[in-house]
Amino acid sequence: MSPTAQRPDALHPGAGGRATARPTLEEVAALAGVGRGTVSRVINGSPRVSAKAREAVQNAIAELGYVPNRAARTLVTSRTDSIALVVPEAETRLFSEPYFSDIISGVSAELAETDMQLLLILVRNQRERDRLSAYLTAQRVDGVLVVSVHRDDPLPGLLESLEIPSVLAGRRGDLEPLSYVHADNAGGARMAVRHLLRRGCTQVATLTGPLDMEVAQARLGGYRRALEEAGHAYDEDLVGLADFTEEGGRVAMRELLDRRPELDGVFCASDVMAAGAMQVLRAAGRRIPDDVAVIGFDDSIVARHTDPPMTSVRQPIEEMGRTMARLLLDEIHERGRARRQVVLATELIVRDSA
Amino acid sequence: MSPTAQRPDALHPGAGGRATARPTLEEVAALAGVGRGTVSRVINGSPRVSAKAREAVQNAIAELGYVPNRAARTLVTSRTDSIALVVPEAETRLFSEPYFSDIISGVSAELAETDMQLLLILVRNQRERDRLSAYLTAQRVDGVLVVSVHRDDPLPGLLESLEIPSVLAGRRGDLEPLSYVHADNAGGARMAVRHLLRRGCTQVATLTGPLDMEVAQARLGGYRRALEEAGHAYDEDLVGLADFTEEGGRVAMRELLDRRPELDGVFCASDVMAAGAMQVLRAAGRRIPDDVAVIGFDDSIVARHTDPPMTSVRQPIEEMGRTMARLLLDEIHERGRARRQVVLATELIVRDSA
DNA sequence: CTACAGTGTGGGAGCGCTCCCACAGCTGGG
DNA sequence: CCCAGCTGTGGGAGCGCTCCCACACTGTAG
Incomplete structure (x- = not known):
């Protein structure tokens, strides 16, 4: 404990040592030799203050380490900040x-x-x-x-x-x-599906989120739009209703495989669903991406760690x-x-x- | 807009319609026919209130939908809640x-x-x-x-x-x-290493976190302790210094493989490091877990999605x-x-x- | 009957601000 | 020369609470 030992105390430079009560507006005013109103004006950035007064107040604030009391301010302004x-x-x-x-x-x-x-x-x-x-x-x-x-x-x-x-x-x-x-959920989904089509997929399925959420609707909409733009008819059998979860993805993927064993691409409305789907596909003996190409949504941490690493739509969260x-x-x-x-x-x- | 159309307005049952100013203590007191002090005592659960007064106040509070003003309270108590x-x-x-x-x-x-x-x-x-x-x-x-x-x-x-x-x-x-x-980081690490030893590993390495963090130290300590308890000497060459990140895990794992190609188990102080390590091991032609067994820490979402799914230490976060x-x-x-x-x-x- | 604790109660003071009114000092036009 | 009209300023009032003192009003002891 040498006298020069630094202590994290740097906040009351003016005060003579131990933590005294917090200074108030009034004390700042007294030290600066002005009225309460003027100090308040300086703090709140009012232009109606002379340069001289403003400086005096700012010095006093610095010296005392003054910080306004939020509760007092809230009480009168009824802003809560x-x-x-x-x-x-x-x-x-x-x-x-x-x-x-x-x-x-x-x-x-x-x-x-x-x-x-x-x-x-x-x-x-x-x-x-x-x-x-x-x-x-x-x-x-x-x-x-x-x-x-x-x-x-x-x-x-x-x-x-x-x-x-x-x-x-x-x-x-x-x-x-x-x-x-x-x-842009719809746009992202559309981009993903176009990517699948461009790489040669002809039977592109999708796994949706819960359709009472607009995100899920939008992603499904983008899927549909990309297919239609490419001249494919919208086929309900290629749409697997799920819920964004891994287990939901697994279940829906199994059903999809039963209904449309020939599918060769899946756009999943979330990464974890895609991860679930990939497990099911692998268990069914499909190679990814050769037999079935898979795209997720979110570009979350799991996307980087699946095998193979997952192509995914990133949103700027x-x-x-x-x-x-x-x-x-x-x-x-x-x-x-x-x-x-x-x-x-x-x-x-x-x-x-x- | 039928008159019976429900509006989410249920919070001022007493007030005659539109959102008026919030009721104050004083108004509650007036309605209950008592003084401000009594209302305050009821709200703050003081025992010094007669049953009759307490009930009147509670009714008035309910009728007006009174909620105390936090700022006012903070101003005087200097609690902020x-x-x-x-x-x-x-x-x-x-x-x-x-x-x-x-x-x-x-x-x-x-x-x-x-x-x-x-x-x-x-x-x-x-x-x-x-x-x-x-x-x-x-x-x-x-x-x-x-x-x-x-x-x-x-x-x-x-x-x-x-x-x-x-x-x-x-x-x-x-x-x-x-x-x-x-x-119990040390305990978890010890448990993990014992598991590796029990399954027959004889050359168990570890990937650490940054050692200026106590968690990292503790996990390393648990690793060391488990080895010593099993009669193995602590071998610095089996310790890879890393930083909890995936890339750090990859780098340290490569170095470890260079130093000790014969290693057959790795305890990693985080899941993402373990994921990085698994990539490197696979690239080096090691089968997991047959050639090298790997354990992570955190039981995070990546643990479930690596290939093979990762054994990991869970903390009750x-x-x-x-x-x-x-x-x-x-x-x-x-x-x-x-x-x-x-x-x-x-x-x-x-x-x-x- | 007076004295005196012990309850329960009302309401003044005051927490630290902002708002606003009043007023001093200084222009400049009539 | 006076009287507007500006700045810049001080300080009273009051935001809605809690704290606490003073004051009934009981009941019991002396």
Whole structure:
């Protein structure tokens, strides 16, 4: 314990040592020799302050290590300077896992510049859903991000009627009134199927997600469109209804093989479904990609580790998070601005499975 | 718009229709025919209230749909009723991804019973680290959870000196003064290596994580201990230093094969390293598990999808999150209670790679 | 009958801000 | 010369709570 030993104490340079009470606006004002109002104006960036006063205040703030008390500010402005990221828990498990952390990472990156706080709210049952309603009604956040939506999810409706600024990842349907950001699911699917056709597949099947989700619908739509553009008739027997999960992919793939043993390509609406499908195909003695080419969706971590490594459609998830945050901040600051929609491009990552 | 059309409006049953301003304590008091103090006592569960008054207040609260204003409460109590989950971003990428969501899921589950809010703070560079310091010093949270720690991470030291209740996932070293929760890394590693020995391996190598992390050290320690217990000398040539990543695993595995071509088992301190190692082994013409048996750590999603599916050590991550939250709440409510440590058991999930 | 604990209660003070009104000082036009 | 009209400024009021003091109103002991 030498006197020069550095201690992580660097935050009260002015104060004479131990952690005293936090300085208030009034103390800053006293030190700067101005009134409370002037200090407040400086902090909030008002132009109506003389250069001299502004400098005095800034020095005082630095000297005291002043940080505004958020609660006091919230009490009078009824802004909270915080937004909620709501995750319907059921979805988290379905989506490829990195999705979740990447969205958060993007949102957080965008928020880092502001002094907004990010509140995380997982909703896993009706009770928690009710709590969330009460929470939102009590105006405890300035805005809401929703990570994934089912067609019949009541949450977006609630947000709409409460008129809370909000942005969804994905949408409920074509005419989603709330702002949302999503990847070009249809385009990605179309790109994948075209890739299969180009490499010579003539019997291209698909494994879908749960069709009460717009993402699943959109990916199926892209599949269908690519086939039709290439002059193939849409054949329902080539469509395997599944649920984004590995086990669902296995089951649907088996049925598909029974119905259409001659199929030579499969576009899967998620990587884990594709992984399941690949297991089934291999068990059935099909070589990948020679007998059957397989493409997944998400470009998640499993895509790199299947055997062979999987060709997959990548969506810019972190960018989606960033965009969501940006839209939300806009909506919060310019109340009543029109809702906005953003579609981000997807990309085909070609590996060895197709 | 029929008059009976249901609107999601159920939260102001007493109010005569449109969203009016939120009711205050005072209005509740007026309606219940009591004073402000009595209402406050009822809300905060004080015993010094007559049954009659309590009932009147509860009715008034229900009728008005009253929800206390958090900011006002915070202003006077200087409790914030929120805790921060801090994620040093660099780590997130290293750890197998589900780790992150599972910890959050556990924490959130535990918090659901309380009215604590969960704040998420990602720290990815020095600037954000500074902001966090200011944030914590300004007492904007009642407690802090830290998701993963390096030996030289300054954050735990800061938390210690600010005396903020905090719980770490993992620890810096043997004598970690802060509360922490971690999996039995050493035990899991030992279990894995014993499994390899039991199946007949005689030359068991290991791939380590970065040794400035205690987890990596502990897993290496478990490896060493199992070998010594079985009467094998510790052989440095069988230890490949890596960094938890897939590429790191590949590089270290190649070196290991050069040094000790006769090795017949590898314990890897993470699944993704094991996946990288398996690629290298296969490329070198080794059959898994017949020529070389491989075990990973984390039992993450990749473990199920490698070829062959990987035997791996599972840690109870969600349970870790839950426990962290529980310890933190205790520490917040009983200020100055002794720091606590919790170690949770790991489990060997046997698949086909060993 | 007075004294005196012990309950339950009302309401003032005050947490640290922002908002806004009043006012001082300084132009410049009539 | 006065009176607008600008800046820039100080400080009162008040946001919605909790804390705590003072004050009934009981009941029991002296």
